[in-house]
Amino acid sequence: METMQPAEARDHIEMVDRILSRSERSLHVGGEFFLVWGMFSATVTLTAQLVVGRAIPTSSLWLLPVLLAGAIAFSVIRGKQLGKRKDGLSLIQREFFAVLWISMGAAMFTDVVAYQIFTTWASSAIWTVAAAVVLFFIASHGNRRALVCGIIVLVSLAAANFMPHYAGYVLSAGMLLGYAGFGLISIIARDC
Amino acid sequence: MDELLLSKIRLGVIAELLNVDWAAFSDLQQATQTTNGNLGAHLGKLVESGYVAEEKTFVNRRPQTRYRLSKMGRSAFVQHVRQMQRLLEKEGAS
Numbered sequence: 001m002e003t004m005q006p007a008e009a010r011d012h013i014e015m016v017d018r019i020l021s022r023s024e025r026s027l028h029v030g031g032e033f034f035l036v037w038g039m040f041s042a043t044v045t046l047t048a049q050l051v052v053g054r055a056i057p058t059s060s061l062w063l064l065p066v067l068l069a070g071a072i073a074f075s076v077i078r079g080k081q082l083g084k085r086k087d088g089l090s091l092i093q094r095e096f097f098a099v100l101w102i103s104m105g106a107a108m109f110t111d112v113v114a115y116q117i118f119t120t121w122a123s124s125a126i127w128t129v130a131a132a133v134v135l136f137f138i139a140s141h142g143n144r145r146a147l148v149c150g151i152i153v154l155v156s157l158a159a160a161n162f163m164p165h166y167a168g169y170v171l172s173a174g175m176l177l178g179y180a181g182f183g184l185i186s187i188i189a190r191d192c
Numbered sequence: 193m194d195e196l197l198l199s200k201i202r203l204g205v206i207a208e209l210l211n212v213d214w215a216a217f218s219d220l221q222q223a224t225q226t227t228n229g230n231l232g233a234h235l236g237k238l239v240e241s242g243y244v245a246e247e248k249t250f251v252n253r254r255p256q257t258r259y260r261l262s263k264m265g266r267s268a269f270v271q272h273v274r275q276m277q278r279l280l281e282k283e284g285a286s
Contacts, residue, residue, distance in 0.1 A: 004193055006283040009276040012203055016273060019207040019223075 031186030033075060037104065038180025040071040041131070042172040045124040049168025052120075099137045103130040121160065121167040128157045128171055131179045145185055153178035194272040196241055201226055201234045206269045209244065209261035217257045235259060243268055 004012075044064055050056045079097070107130035111123045118126055135150035156174020160167040197203045201224055208223045209215055215223075221231050238244040243265030248257050261269075 004198060004276065004279065006279055009279045012200060013273065013276050013280070015200065015204055016207045019204060020210065 031183040032078060033100065034183025034186065035180050036071050036074050036183070038131070038175050038178070038183055040067050041124075041127045042176040042180060043067060044127075045121075045168050045172040045175065048120075048124065049166075049172065052168065096137065100134050103133045106130065121164075121171065124168065124171045125157055125160065128153055128174060131175060132157075135178065135182060145189075146182060149178040149182035149185075151178075152181075193275045194268050196237060196243065197268065197272040199234065201231070202238055203269075203272070205231075205234060205238060205259075206243065206261060206265055209259060210266070210269065214247070214258040214260050216251075217259070220259065238265065 044067070047056070047060055047064060051058055051060060107126045110118060110126050115123065132150050132153045135146045135153060139147035139150055153174050156170050156178065160170040160174070163170055197206065204224050205220055208220060217231070217235070220235070221228065224231060226234075235244065235246070239246045239259075241264075242262055245260045245262050246257060247260070248255060250256065
């Protein structure tokens with residue numbers, strides 16, 4: 001039976017660490033998800049704010065289900081495309097998508113079923129919280145841009161709390177800068 | 193320790209497969225920096241032992257062999273790394 005010397009064991013463990021840290025650090029998921037959902041969320045909140053301010057007619061709200069259907073269709077199609085890649089998805093990518101869908105799904109579910117509890121800007125704030133969870137998850141894998149964008153999103157939440165008359169604008173700006181902005185930067189940098 | 197994983201190349205292959213669904217032969221060759229024949233022989237042993245599953249597919253009408261880590265392979269890898277860590281701890285303690 002073969003045995004192993006400590007020096008050899010150290011060498012092997014170092015190699016395993018190198019391989020694992022390389023594969024775990026790369027979270028290539030496509031910034032377009034952030035761009036699409038960030039813009040969708042920002043549009044929803046902005047539209048609501050403009051309707052509340054009577055800047056646009058209430059009938060404009062009918063645009064939102066159409067945009068939602070578009071964002072969902074995009075996510076499903078793009079998700080399938082990513083899944084069909086020859087190397088498939090890595091564990092970390094699958095973990096990321098689980099966090100993304102659970103966060104966004106929970107936000108949507110809450111908005112639909114608890115609309116009497118989460119009224120007006122609270123329903124938009126739920127999306128902001130979900131976005132922050134996703135961004136901080138990515139940040140926990142060493143992505144500083146995600147950390148900065150997550151902070152932007154949370155700051156917008158706190159700022160909206162102290163500006164009730166402009167809460168929609170502030171939350172919308174937070175999603176646009178923090179979430180859609182993160183997607184745009186990631187697409188340009190091609191590292192997410 | 194797992195005798196099959198005492199080989200640095202085989203251990204490297206398992207580590208490469210740990211975070212992916214499937215990896216093509218060419219990707220593993222690039223990662224391990226070995227020759228076709230050498231890697232093929234190591235992969236053959238891993239497939240034979242049930243640590244790795246092999247699948248032959250076509251990508252853009254060209255044949256491609258790809259590999260996936262099995263549950264048995266994952267468990268053997270974890271055990272093996274644990275034992276190597278214990279060995280180092282023992283050495284540090286003595």
